[in-house]
Amino acid sequence: PQCAKPDGVFHVTMIPGDGVGPELMRAVKEVFKAADVPVEFDEFHLSEVQNLISEEKLEEVLSSMKSTRVAIKEIGKIHTPMAFKGDLASYEMTLSRRKLDLFANVVHISSLPGYKTRHNNLDLVIIREQTEGEYSSLEHESVSGVIECMKIITREKSRRIAKFAFDFATKKGRSKVTAVHKANIMKLGDGLFLQSCKEVAELYPMIKFETMIIDNCCMQLVQNPYQFDVLVMPNLYGNIIDNLAAGLVGGAGVVPGESYSSDYAVFETGARHPFAQAMGRNIANPTAMLLTSANMLRHLNLEYHSNMISEAVKRVIKLGKVFKKKKKKKKNTKIQVLAALQLLR
Amino acid sequence: CETCKQQLGTRTVTMIPGDGIGPEISAAVMKIFDAAKAPIQWEEKNVTAIKGPGGNWIIPPEAKDSMDKNKIGLKGPLSTPIAAGHPSMNLLLRKTFDLYANVRPCVSLEGYKTPYTDVDLVTIRENTEGEYSGIEHVIVDGVVQSIKLITEEASKRVAEFAFEYARNNQRSTVTAVHKANIMRMSDGLFLRKCREVAETFKDIKFTEMYLDTVCLNMVQDPTQFDVLVMPNLYGDILSDLCAGLIGGLGVTPSGNIGTNGVAIFESVHGTAPDIAGKDLANPTALLLSAVMMLRHMGFSQYAMNIETACFDTIRDRKVLTKDLGGNSKCSEFTQEICERVKDM
Numbered sequence: 001p002q003c004a005k006p007d008g009v010f011h012v013t014m015i016p017g018d019g020v021g022p023e024l025m026r027a028v029k030e031v032f033k034a035a036d037v038p039v040e041f042d043e044f045h046l047s048e049v050q051n052l053i054s055e056e057k058l059e060e061v062l063s064s065m066k067s068t069r070v071a072i073k074e075i076g077k078i079h080t081p082m083a084f085k086g087d088l089a090s091y092e093m094t095l096s097r098r099k100l101d102l103f104a105n106v107v108h109i110s111s112l113p114g115y116k117t118r119h120n121n122l123d124l125v126i127i128r129e130q131t132e133g134e135y136s137s138l139e140h141e142s143v144s145g146v147i148e149c150m151k152i153i154t155r156e157k158s159r160r161i162a163k164f165a166f167d168f169a170t171k172k173g174r175s176k177v178t179a180v181h182k183a184n185i186m187k188l189g190d191g192l193f194l195q196s197c198k199e200v201a202e203l204y205p206m207i208k209f210e211t212m213i214i215d216n217c218c219m220q221l222v223q224n225p226y227q228f229d230v231l232v233m234p235n236l237y238g239n240i241i242d243n244l245a246a247g248l249v250g251g252a253g254v255v256p257g258e259s260y261s262s263d264y265a266v267f268e269t270g271a272r273h274p275f276a277q278a279m280g281r282n283i284a285n286p287t288a289m290l291l292t293s294a295n296m297l298r299h300l301n302l303e304y305h306s307n308m309i310s311e312a313v314k315r316v317i318k319l320g321k322v323f324k325k326k327k328k329k330k331k332n333t334k335i336q337v338l339a340a341l342q343l344l345r
Numbered sequence: 346c347e348t349c350k351q352q353l354g355t356r357t358v359t360m361i362p363g364d365g366i367g368p369e370i371s372a373a374v375m376k377i378f379d380a381a382k383a384p385i386q387w388e389e390k391n392v393t394a395i396k397g398p399g400g401n402w403i404i405p406p407e408a409k410d411s412m413d414k415n416k417i418g419l420k421g422p423l424s425t426p427i428a429a430g431h432p433s434m435n436l437l438l439r440k441t442f443d444l445y446a447n448v449r450p451c452v453s454l455e456g457y458k459t460p461y462t463d464v465d466l467v468t469i470r471e472n473t474e475g476e477y478s479g480i481e482h483v484i485v486d487g488v489v490q491s492i493k494l495i496t497e498e499a500s501k502r503v504a505e506f507a508f509e510y511a512r513n514n515q516r517s518t519v520t521a522v523h524k525a526n527i528m529r530m531s532d533g534l535f536l537r538k539c540r541e542v543a544e545t546f547k548d549i550k551f552t553e554m555y556l557d558t559v560c561l562n563m564v565q566d567p568t569q570f571d572v573l574v575m576p577n578l579y580g581d582i583l584s585d586l587c588a589g590l591i592g593g594l595g596v597t598p599s600g601n602i603g604t605n606g607v608a609i610f611e612s613v614h615g616t617a618p619d620i621a622g623k624d625l626a627n628p629t630a631l632l633l634s635a636v637m638m639l640r641h642m643g644f645s646q647y648a649m650n651i652e653t654a655c656f657d658t659i660r661d662r663k664v665l666t667k668d669l670g671g672n673s674k675c676s677e678f679t680q681e682i683c684e685r686v687k688d689m
Binding site: 117118119134135137139140141145146147148149150151152153154155156182184185186187188189190191192214215216218219220221222223236239240242243244246247248250251252271 | 433459460461476477479481482483486487488489490491492493494495496497498524527528529530531534556557558560561562563564565578581582583584585586588589590592593594
């Protein structure tokens, strides 16, 4: 929890990233200025494209985070990751997983009023364990032509994410947590995850607990997403469900998300998708970034400003000032931001 | 058509009715095939696992011999009782016949409305390795390691099948689905093999897409996809996702391709024990799988007739089983299709 600084301003670490990142961060700053938000940003430009990443730079970011405890960031990568031959872990994973231990990723899947999709009025939360599982980067060629890839599941981390999910559900007044798994096939690995969730569930009798197999879950999400409330799952399934669910409410451009460790909170877009924005680089939609910045303000206990911004964004969407895919990026980002700013005044 | 029959003769197919609603939907399919005068003779077999001479679980030798002889099988849903001690029946069948590719065409059904219209894609899933190798260890108490295996051979085999399928079924694009940005070596190998095979099929367009991108786009606009090929786990997830788009497992066909010309077509829904024996089941999934089977065997005219009869019945919405939104019994639905197919 953040305490007010002597000059009454909160400091937040900002990492714009590559591609559309800087553009989106600028949008956030403009909106914050118009709304008189008492937040100052400590900016760090970590760019994989421009080779601006080094141990020293990462250390700088870390020490900033140690004092701010809160960050806002955007990936916005534009290069092809396939080009990486050596290092199996990108700076992204190093920073979030190893250094900051951001173990819980939370994505808010909420339908935006006025933005019609096939499934309207959705309100789900996807909680994903993001430090272990399939993303352990442990691969090797055991015999020529045979690759082994390790997926690691531990009781400790499974319990930790389960507890996070139930605490989150309790705090936000949600009624059900569904654990997603494939324990019928991965009996030991996902079996351990499931068992850990069950054990934690017993400590929260007020919250309903259900389990569902990942493939059935995907099918249910496209047929009847209303049966879900909060979902918790290991790393890979989280990646899949985050993106699937984001698609249900309108895509990567409208879904906010954040990552938590026991000490830090990092706010970002929900479907953290290196190519979601890049593919339509001419349609950088600041909605997700603005909504996540509003969530960040709520985290800092700046309720008033948080609501003001999220209401303005939603009203812009409702009034129909949404992006058309063919127009140029700069023009449209500005239009949306200006519209939001106008509503703030 | 008579020419087909003369050229190909009557083929014998191994029929595995399965459990729960299995027997009644299998009977429905056989009735419809009869009405269509399809040149298929059925050999019913039971595949409940028994302990083999070596102490491991096998399917009954009778069933295996039948499949080896006939090469083609049609299977209803099988249940794996939890306390039985033997592994999943589907897994056993897969291993016994080396069923390496699972094919699921997903086509929107006119008359069975879902939020998604115009879906017309095929998921092809590598079915022998990947995350389902079953290799897991407890490293220390509370730490489990599951191993995902990707081999050059299996990746190449399924990629080749995918392109051949695309060619034989007039599909224009094959998309490899992967997560090589995270699993650089394993999915990287899979992707490489797909690229290599693509080089030898210049008449088919080849694209690549990350699994999460596919999910994101699939639920927004499924019409952009044609044939998708991928490793085991992603295939499992995506094929069920796509089934959800068109209405669920009750209307989705599925085929498993093995080595030595073996192919087993099946319905992928459950055994529905709560409605078993009550004449309430929907035979569509099994019927469409049987249609897939006919096409695979070269009986395209019969396949077309039966498929059209089925689609027309659903489109008319007069005689539908409960799960499709109607009030009719399984036998009534079956009868309606029989009538239509007789008229063709």
